[in-house]
Amino acid sequence: MMLPAALSVVRYTGDEMRARLDDLARLRIAVFRAWPYLYEGAMDYERHYLLRYARARTGTIVVALDDGRPVGAATALALDEEADYVQAPFRAAGLDIAKIFYFGESVLLPRYRGRGIGVRFFAEREAAARGFGYGICCFCAVQRPEDHPLKPKDYVPLDAFWTHRGYARRPDLVSTFTWRDIGEREESAKPMVYWMKDLRGAKGQA
Structure with a gap:
């Protein structure tokens, strides 16, 4: 799908990421306030979080720009460069984390959805994975209770979109x-379920 002329999608690494940290931090806070994440973000944390990608050997951020202004972003890096709690279920399952490329998240302002940017985010991160020599990709998504009081009645999960991209839950x-x-005084634990794709052909295997 072709993007409108004013929109572009670029892949940043290293110093290019550092130059965009504040813009990307604000973007993450804005998008993640919505269901299903309901995230009460803070700029200091977001800067620190994004800086990890800028410093990582395989750190990648794909950014959607509207006339140069960031309106969406997607992050990725090798799973063996991620935090222990991200690696833990793969280690427990006996999977080789040195072969897996991890997609951190995708955020996109609502008015820019449905224009093919989400598809590009996946394509660009998969290209980054291949470029670094990885054949398997994964990401995780929050699992909220079906009867959560803040769940919108018209909410449609992205499972079909992810499945169409070749990912298996x-x-x-x-x-x-x-x-x-939002509305909590302290942090609380959330389960995050993984989706995987084997870029070499067999879905969800490692």
Whole structure:
């Protein structure tokens, strides 16, 4: 799908990421306030979080720009450069984390959705994975209770989109992330279920 002329998608690494940290931090906070993440973000944390990608050997951020202004971003790096709690379920399952490329998240302002940017985010991160020599990709998504009081009645999960991209849900692989929901005084634990794709052809295998 072709993007409108004013929109572009670029891949940043290293110093290019550092120059965009504040813009990307604000973008993450804005998008993740919505369901299903309900994230009460803070700029200091976001800068620190994004700086990890800028410093990582395989750190990658794909950014969607509208006339030069960031309106979406997607992050990625090798799983063996991620935090222990992200690696833990793969180690427990006997999977080789040195072969897996991890997609951190995708965020996109609502008015830019449905224009093919999400597809490009996956394509660019998969290209980065191949460029660094990885044949397997994964990401995780929060699992909220079906009866959560803040769940919008018209909410449509992205499972079909991810499946169409070739990713398979792995309910046997679950990490616990913690953050403060909107309205919470303290951080609380959330289960994050992984999805995987084998770029060499066999879905969800490692």
